Amino acid sequence: MNDVPTIAYLCCRNVFMGGDYYRATRAAALLNRNYGWGTAVGQNMATQVDDDDGPLSLITPDGVIVTPDIFVMRPVAEWRQHWTDQAHANNQLIVADLDDDVWAHPVWDSPERPPEDYYHEWFPGVDAVLTSTRYLAKRITARGYQGPVYVAPNLYDPFGLDANPVPGHIIGTRLWLSGRMEADLVMYDELVRPLLEELDLTFLHVGASDTHRFTDRGWDSKRLIERGSVSIPRFPQALEGLSIGMICMSDHAFNLAKTETHAAELALIGVPLVAASRHILYRRIPGRVDPTPEAVRDRVKALLDPIFWRAESAKAKSWARALAVKNEAEHLAAVTQMVQDLSRTKLVDLMVHNA
Secondary structure, three states: OOOOOEEEEEOOOOOOOHHHHHHHHHHHHHHHHHHOOEEEEEOEEEEOOOOOOOOEEEEOOOOOEEOOOEEEEOOOOOOOHHHHHHHHHOOOEEEEEEOOOHHHOOOOOOOOOOOOOOHHHHHHHOOEEEEOOHHHHHHHHHOOOOOOEEEOOOOOOOOOOOOOOOOOOEEEEEOOOOOOOHHHHHHHHHHHHHHHHHOOOEEEEEEEOOOOOHHHHOOOHHHEEEEEOOOHHHHHHHOOOOOEEEEEEOOOHHHHHOOOHHHHHHHHHOOOEEEEEOOHHHOOOOOEEOOOHHHHHHHHHHOOOHHHHHHHHHHHHHHHHHHHHHHHHHHHHHHHHHHHHHHHHHHHHHHHHHO
């Protein structure tokens, strides 16, 4: 490996969406800015022309071809073990990056699991793993993975989502219903829906699709504003008009590895929070309440007071910005440590091979 490593992040979707933005695009930008490393992000992998068995390359969205020392793999379903073997044969390393417990999702062992998902095949053979939380790191180790695991929390942008919300009667969140745990959606049904008429609220939902909408769950369309998914940098525009950020997170096993991402996004925009969750990561979040109708109602009603709203808005934004700064330091430290460890391992393997 060169003194200045080249790292390519292979994503499973648009590089400005969700986890791919927080864990690939921002990571690549910060590693390049802070350390001068060669970094690239994209969705497409290829081999060199006339060298099908040669090193793997990444094709960036603007068509640049990068042949890295290290591939960092987001949850790419179509990857196969033979690609990992080919990378290793050409002195390239493969690192898996996870911010979800894919094995705890209901479809993991069900017929609904996509037939092209080969995660179980290639994941055990990666050289290292990056995770978003300590819980997830422990889960991976407990499942038998024997390589090194590093905790690199999500890279939220401390200033890029800043907006100018005002007190009002629009409550809502960014929530992709596709793949969401049904227990979470039931909480929205039971804790939020009754308040819309009672407190004269409108619910703003960013993340709707043609087949996944709150109107499909029987919510009054007159009390709903449903907008489609957008890239992370466009959140302030998509959530325009929002005054209160609402989060419901159940105790479903899939949620145990979740991060405080939705709370951070809403707080960075500047809206105060109502976080109905018992998740351990939410214990220090301004606005966490017990997931009961009474607690949620009291919190929402209190935030309709403009004076209290402004105080809670400032508190939420301060918390989220401090979290973003902390996560950046921890994420970059984890990645640099991983590269150092892998470089030493690769050098030792080379010495043994040449002995």
